[in-house]
Amino acid sequence: RRLVPLLDRVLVQRIEPPTKSIGGVLLPESTQSKLNEGVVISVGPGRRDKEGSLLPMGVKVDDKVMLPQYGGNEVTLGDEDYVLFRDEDILGVL
Amino acid sequence: RRLVPLLDRVLVQRIEPPTKSIGGVLLPESTQSKLNEGVVISVGPGRRDKEGSLLPMGVKVDDKVMLPQYGGNEVTLGDEDYVLFRDEDILGVL
Amino acid sequence: RRLVPLLDRVLVQRIEPPTKSIGGVLLPESTQSKLNEGVVISVGPGRRDKEGSLLPMGVKVDDKVMLPQYGGNEVTLGDEDYVLFRDEDILGVL
Amino acid sequence: RRLVPLLDRVLVQRIEPPTKSIGGVLLPESTQSKLNEGVVISVGPGRRDKEGSLLPMGVKVDDKVMLPQYGGNEVTLGDEDYVLFRDEDILGVL
Amino acid sequence: RRLVPLLDRVLVQRIEPPTKSIGGVLLPESTQSKLNEGVVISVGPGRRDKEGSLLPMGVKVDDKVMLPQYGGNEVTLGDEDYVLFRDEDILGVL
Amino acid sequence: RRLVPLLDRVLVQRIEPPTKSIGGVLLPESTQSKLNEGVVISVGPGRRDKEGSLLPMGVKVDDKVMLPQYGGNEVTLGDEDYVLFRDEDILGVL
Amino acid sequence: RRLVPLLDRVLVQRIEPPTKSIGGVLLPESTQSKLNEGVVISVGPGRRDKEGSLLPMGVKVDDKVMLPQYGGNEVTLGDEDYVLFRDEDILGVL
Numbered sequence: 233r234r235l236v237p238l239l240d241r242v243l244v245q246r247i248e249p250p251t252k253s254i255g256g257v258l259l260p261e262s263t264q265s266k267l268n269e270g271v272v273i274s275v276g277p278g279r280r281d282k283e284g285s286l287l288p289m290g291v292k293v294d295d296k297v298m299l300p301q302y303g304g305n306e307v308t309l310g311d312e313d314y315v316l317f318r319d320e321d322i323l324g325v326l
Numbered sequence: 327r328r329l330v331p332l333l334d335r336v337l338v339q340r341i342e343p344p345t346k347s348i349g350g351v352l353l354p355e356s357t358q359s360k361l362n363e364g365v366v367i368s369v370g371p372g373r374r375d376k377e378g379s380l381l382p383m384g385v386k387v388d389d390k391v392m393l394p395q396y397g398g399n400e401v402t403l404g405d406e407d408y409v410l411f412r413d414e415d416i417l418g419v420l
Numbered sequence: 421r422r423l424v425p426l427l428d429r430v431l432v433q434r435i436e437p438p439t440k441s442i443g444g445v446l447l448p449e450s451t452q453s454k455l456n457e458g459v460v461i462s463v464g465p466g467r468r469d470k471e472g473s474l475l476p477m478g479v480k481v482d483d484k485v486m487l488p489q490y491g492g493n494e495v496t497l498g499d500e501d502y503v504l505f506r507d508e509d510i511l512g513v514l
Numbered sequence: 515r516r517l518v519p520l521l522d523r524v525l526v527q528r529i530e531p532p533t534k535s536i537g538g539v540l541l542p543e544s545t546q547s548k549l550n551e552g553v554v555i556s557v558g559p560g561r562r563d564k565e566g567s568l569l570p571m572g573v574k575v576d577d578k579v580m581l582p583q584y585g586g587n588e589v590t591l592g593d594e595d596y597v598l599f600r601d602e603d604i605l606g607v608l
Numbered sequence: 609r610r611l612v613p614l615l616d617r618v619l620v621q622r623i624e625p626p627t628k629s630i631g632g633v634l635l636p637e638s639t640q641s642k643l644n645e646g647v648v649i650s651v652g653p654g655r656r657d658k659e660g661s662l663l664p665m666g667v668k669v670d671d672k673v674m675l676p677q678y679g680g681n682e683v684t685l686g687d688e689d690y691v692l693f694r695d696e697d698i699l700g701v702l
Numbered sequence: 703r704r705l706v707p708l709l710d711r712v713l714v715q716r717i718e719p720p721t722k723s724i725g726g727v728l729l730p731e732s733t734q735s736k737l738n739e740g741v742v743i744s745v746g747p748g749r750r751d752k753e754g755s756l757l758p759m760g761v762k763v764d765d766k767v768m769l770p771q772y773g774g775n776e777v778t779l780g781d782e783d784y785v786l787f788r789d790e791d792i793l794g795v796l
Numbered sequence: 797r798r799l800v801p802l803l804d805r806v807l808v809q810r811i812e813p814p815t816k817s818i819g820g821v822l823l824p825e826s827t828q829s830k831l832n833e834g835v836v837i838s839v840g841p842g843r844r845d846k847e848g849s850l851l852p853m854g855v856k857v858d859d860k861v862m863l864p865q866y867g868g869n870e871v872t873l874g875d876e877d878y879v880l881f882r883d884e885d886i887l888g889v890l
Contacts, residue, residue, distance in 0.1 A: 235392055237418040238384045268871065276418070281846065282375070290802045298799055298880075300869050305394050305417055307362065316392075316417050323869055323880050324801040324840070329486055331512040332478045370512070376469070399488050399511055401456065410486075410511050423580055425606040426572045464606070470563070493582050493605055495550065504580075504605050517674055519700040520666045558700070564657070587676050587699055589644065598674075598699050611768055613794040614760045652794070658751070681770050681793055683738065692768075692793050705862055707888040708854045746888070752845070775864050775887055777832065786862075786887050 233310045237276035240319040242291055244270035244299065245312065268299045269326060273314065289319050296326040327404045331370035334413040336385055338364035338393065339406065362393045363420060367408065383413050390420040421498045425464035428507040430479055432458035432487065433500065456487045457514065461502065477507050484514040515592045519558035522601040524573055526552035526581065527594065550581045551608065555596065571601050578608040609686045613652035616695040618667055620646035620675065621688065644675045645702060649690065665695050672702040703780045707746035710789040712761055714740035714769065715782065738769045739796060743784065759789050766796040797874045801840035804883040806855055808834035808863065809876065832863045833890060837878065853883050860890040 237243050247269045272295045278286045291297055300323055304315040331337050341363045366389045372380045385391055394417055398409040425431050435457045460483045466474040479485055488511055492503040519525050529551045554577045560568040573579055582605055586597040613619050623645045648671045654662040667673055676699055680691040707713050717739045742765045748756040761767055770793055774785040801807050811833045836859040842850045855861055864887055868879040 233420070235418045235420055238416055239414060241417060243418070298871055307392055307417065320803060322802055323805060323871065324799045324807070326797070326799055326873075327514070329512045329514055332510055333508060335511060337512070401486055401511065421608070423606045423608055426604055427602060429605060431606070495580055495605065515702070517700045517702055520698055521696060523699060525700070589674055589699065609796070611794045611796055614792055615790060617793060619794070683768055683793065685796075703890070705888045705890055708886055709884060711887060713888070777862055777887065779890075 235274065235307065235309055235314075237274055237316060239276050240279045240287070240289060241276045241316050242289070242297075242319055242322060243273045243275070243307075244297060244304075244315050244317060244322075245273050246270045246299070246315065247296075268301060269296065270299055270315070271296055275319070278319070291319065291322055291325060298323040298326060329368065329401065329403055329408075331368055331410060333370050334373045334381070334383060335370045335410050336383070336391075336413055336416060337367045337369070337401075338391060338398075338409050338411060338416075339367050340364045340393070340409065341390075362395060363390065364393055364409070365390055369413070372413070385413065385416055385419060392417040392420060423462065423495065423497055423502075425462055425504060427464050428467045428475070428477060429464045429504050430477070430485075430507055430510060431461045431463070431495075432485060432492075432503050432505060432510075433461050434458045434487070434503065435484075456489060457484065458487055458503070459484055463507070466507070479507060479510055479513060486511040486514060517556065517589065517591055517596075519556055519598060521558050522561045522569070522571060523558045523598050524571070524579075524601055524604060525555045525557070525589075526579060526586075526597050526599060526604075527555050528552045528581070528597060529578075550583060551578065552581055552597070553578055557601070560601070573601065573604055573607060580605040580608060611650065611683065611685055611690075613650055613692060615652050616655045616663070616665060617652045617692050618665070618673075618695055618698060619649045619651070619683075620673060620680075620691050620693060620698075621649050622646045622675070622691060623672075644677060645672065646675055646691070647672055651695070654695070667695065667698055667701060674699040674702060705744065705777065705779055705784075707744055707786060709746050710749045710757070710759060711746045711786050712759070712767075712789055712792060713743045713745070713777075714767060714774075714785050714787060714792075715743050716740045716769070716785065717766075738771060739766065740769055740785070741766055745789070748789070761789065761792055761795060768793040768796060799838065799871065799873055799878075801838055801880060803840050804843045804851070804853060805840045805880050806853070806861075806883055806886060807837045807839070807871075808861060808868075808879050808881060808886075809837050810834045810863070810879065811860075832865060833860065834863055834879070835860055839883070842883070855883065855886055855889060862887040862890060 235243055246267055272291050272293050274293060275289050275291060278289050281287055299317060300321055303321055304317045307314050307316060329337055340361055366385050366387050368387060369383050369385060372383050375381055394415055397415055398411045401408050401410060423431055434455055460479050460481050462481060463477050463479060466477050469475055487505060488509055491509055492505045495502050495504060517525055528549055554573050554575050556575060557571050557573060560571050563569055581599060582603055585603055586599045589596050589598060611619055622643055648667050648669050650669060651665050651667060654665050657663055675693060676697055679697055680693045683690050683692060705713055716737055742761050742763050744763060745759050745761060748759050750756055770791055773791055774787045777784050777786060799807055810831055836855050836857050838857060839853050839855060842853050845851055864885055867885055868881045871878050871880060
């Protein structure tokens with residue numbers, strides 16, 4: 233099931249923090265800041281400037297991104313949770 | 327009974343979540359996020375730029391769209407409930 | 421008694437919901453959404469753009485319109501109640 | 515005693531509702547909406563656009579106007595109370 | 609002691625209402641609106657437009673002005689109290 | 703130790719009110735408004751306009767300035783307290 | 797592990813105040829204002845103006861900067877805490 237973002241929106245899936253270490257040891261609960269990372273699933277075409285040209289997007293599909301602690305629109309597609317951010321609200325690329 | 331949206335407004339009918347499975351089994355109450363999907367019933371002509379040209383709309387009639395959790399104007403036409411959103415507030419097309 | 425709206429304002433009279441059916445049966449109290457419909461009584465000349473040209477209005481006298489649930493300026497002229505909206509705040513034409 | 519409004523301000527004197535009918539019968543207390551009418555006492559020269567030209571005012575001295583329920587600056591000149599509104603905040607001309 | 613206002617600021621000294629009549633009789637406490645009048649003590653050079661030209665100020669030294677009920681920056685110079693307003697916030701000239 | 707302000711920021715040191723008179727007599731506690739004066743310690747280069755030219759600053763080093771009662775960013779450099787204001791928020795030059 | 801800031805964002809690591817003097821004596825708890833200094837770890841490419849040209853950034857990697865007391869986005873990379881600010885929100889360079 234697919235969602236095509238409109239304008240300069242970016243569909244992101246948050247990265248769930250690992251609950252076990254590579255060796256299998258149970259890890260302590262992840263800090264909240266860890267949940268602010270995600271993977272770009274799809275991107276909108278971008279906004280248009282006053283002459284009608286598309287403004288380039290700052291991120292692309294599969295980018296691992298750092299998200300702000302607030303904002304965004306939570307959406308559910310099938311059984312998966314995602315979040316939509318405006319391109320300019322994404323903090324950086326990891 | 328018809329409503330012609332003005333400017334860049336979009337008339338959307340929310341998709342009611344199914345209450346029974348295809349086999350007839352009663353389904354659990356849908357999560358709230360499911361109600362944020364809708365079908366475009368009619369669209370306004372769009373806003374005009376400073377030169378007076380119509381700016382193209384991002385959605386069209388019959389598009390299945392993802393709506394933001396807040397905002398929009400609820401309206402009733404006949405016995406049916408609808409919601410009007412500005413074109414730029416619609417999150418994406420499903 | 422007349423009111424000539426200034427700029428892009430629109431004078432609207434809300435449509436009172438019928439209290440009796442055509443056959444004379446008393447109807448239940450109308451839902452609040454029904455009161456958000458009205459008839460355009462008079463319209464202002466419109467706003468001017470930066471060059472001084474009048475921007476066209478979206479509605480005209482006698483249009484039946486859908487109003488937003490909030491906003492507008494309530495006014496009384498003689499014994500009648502009206503509401504003034506900016507042209508761009510009117511949701512659509514019925 | 516005179517006040518010359520600056521920019522696009524309009525000095526208005528509210529119309530006090532009559533307390534007796536023409537035949538001399540004491541009238542019930544006027545509704546609040548009645549107090550939203552006034553007479554234009556003086557007008558400022560208007561705002562200037564980016565090129566420095568004065569933008570025309572929408573009302574003139576002696577116009578009977580409909581005022582919004584909120585806003586405006588109350589002023590007292592001699593023993594009289596007035597209210598100053600920006601030209602664009604005046605709802606219409608009666 | 610002098611204060612030269614920056615940009616489009618205007619230094620105003622509020623007019624204290626008289627506490628005695630001309631004949632020497634003690635007057636009742638002035639109403640608050642009386643304190644909204646003042647005399648212009650000094651004016652800034654004005655704001656600049658996008659081309660760098662100074663925009664003309666609406667008031668000049670010694671003008672008696674009507675002030676809004678809210679806003680402004682209270683300052684003390686020597687033993688005297690003054691208030692600074694932006695030129696466009698001054699309501700009118702008396 | 704030095705701080706070079708960015709953009710149109712101005713580093714100001716507030717003038718502490720004297721606690722003794724010239725003759726050595728202890729003075730009463732200064733009023734709060736006295737603390738709104740300061741000396742400019744350093745100034746940023748200014749903002750740039752749309753063509754990239756630096757917009758001139760309104761104050762210069764060693765100017766004695768009047769500060770607004772609110773706003774500004776308090777900073778500590780070594781043992782000294784300072785406050786940073788945007789150039790346009792400084793009220794005037796003393 | 798790296799974070800490449802988007803647009804005009806600046807990744808800053810706050811300078812932890814020393815807890816011991818050079819001679820080894822335990823220092824009193826640093827004042828809060830001391831924590832408003834940091835070192836620039838990485839900078840975004842900058843915003844673009846209306847013609848699409850990159851606007852120059854005010855700070856560069858390794859700059860020691862003064863931060864505002866509020867705002868910014870806290871992020872964690874590996875075991876280290878950082879904060880992201882817009883270039884124009886950084887107060888000055890130390």
